[in-house]
Amino acid sequence: MLHSRLTAQAKRGAFRAALASGDLLRLPGAFNPLSALAITRAGFEGVYVSGAVLSADLALPDIGLTTLTEVSRRAGEIARVTDLPALVDADTGFGEPLNTARTIQVLEDAGLAGCHIEDQVNPKRCGHLDGKSVVPLPDALRRIRAAADARRDPDFVICARTDVRALEGLGAALDRARALADAGADMIFPEALANAAEFEAMRKAVDVPILANMTEFGKSTLLTTETLRDVGVNVVIYPVTLLRLAMGAVTEALSVLAADGTQAALVERMQTRGELYDLLGYADYAKFDTTVFSHAYREQ
Numbered sequence: 001m002l003h004s005r006l007t008a009q010a011k012r013g014a015f016r017a018a019l020a021s022g023d024l025l026r027l028p029g030a031f032n033p034l035s036a037l038a039i040t041r042a043g044f045e046g047v048y049v050s051g052a053v054l055s056a057d058l059a060l061p062d063i064g065l066t067t068l069t070e071v072s073r074r075a076g077e078i079a080r081v082t083d084l085p086a087l088v089d090a091d092t093g094f095g096e097p098l099n100t101a102r103t104i105q106v107l108e109d110a111g112l113a114g115c116h117i118e119d120q121v122n123p124k125r126c127g128h129l130d131g132k133s134v135v136p137l138p139d140a141l142r143r144i145r146a147a148a149d150a151r152r153d154p155d156f157v158i159c160a161r162t163d164v165r166a167l168e169g170l171g172a173a174l175d176r177a178r179a180l181a182d183a184g185a186d187m188i189f190p191e192a193l194a195n196a197a198e199f200e201a202m203r204k205a206v207d208v209p210i211l212a213n214m215t216e217f218g219k220s221t222l223l224t225t226e227t228l229r230d231v232g233v234n235v236v237i238y239p240v241t242l243l244r245l246a247m248g249a250v251t252e253a254l255s256v257l258a259a260d261g262t263q264a265a266l267v268e269r270m271q272t273r274g275e276l277y278d279l280l281g282y283a284d285y286a287k288f289d290t291t292v293f294s295h296a297y298r299e300q
């Protein structure tokens, strides 16, 4: 009931330990707190909070329009319902290095286990689209140093994302990843690597954990968990997968509803009332209510 019994600190400690284990941690993107419950129930190792999903949820494109307040609030709502660690997309840090420092503290307070900060120029865009650009290396390093210095819980994971691969090639991405790790990044998110061989090269280039972004309709081949494990990836995110599936179902359902004049044909594909209540832990709330009621009754 109320879902998470763990403090944010405990989740961060567990995330650190899991990263150090060398196992592959799978983090599907939650599009709301309820989907975070489903991810938890399904046995995944963590929850990802995507900037693309958060923007889309507000009916906005992913071009840096969302604010720290919006992101931290939604990410906090998601993080608090699960015992799993939640990693959030903090885009470019929401401003200059001083803003990035504040971002880290706000996200710590919101109960996140970590976040990633990228080296794109503002306004940023999806890492799998053309036309993006990155800041010079010294600026990228300043963002990461500011983030690392600001953190109060040493277990809060600061992941540095570099978007250099799609712009300057793999060699430049490997160089930048090394420099970001030296500047204090706990993990590297090399955006838009092409294939398994490139992840393998990244694995060899840095000593810190690396993250693979298995987003659909992008520049990266969709690799299986088996392949990702083989090349030594530590974290895999499926950032927009659940939202894309849900919106696919929504779009189709609307046309069936409009055509048939009833949702009857759709019912068998729905999560049932019973399944929803089970996921929510409805029975536990009812039990709690009874306890409160009996207690109050005895007092009278």
Ligand SMILES: C[C@](O)(C(=O)O)[C@H](CC(=O)O)C(=O)O
Pocket (backbone or CB within 6 Å): 049, 050, 051, 052, 053, 062, 089, 125, 126, 127, 128, 213, 215, 216, 218, 239, 240
């Ligand atoms: C990971 C990402 O930053 C996100 O916001 O989820 C996006 C995902 C996407 O747009 O498919 C990105 O890769 O830039």
Ligand SMILES: [Mg+2]
Pocket (backbone or CB within 6 Å): 050, 051, 052, 062, 089, 091
């Ligand atoms: Mg993003």
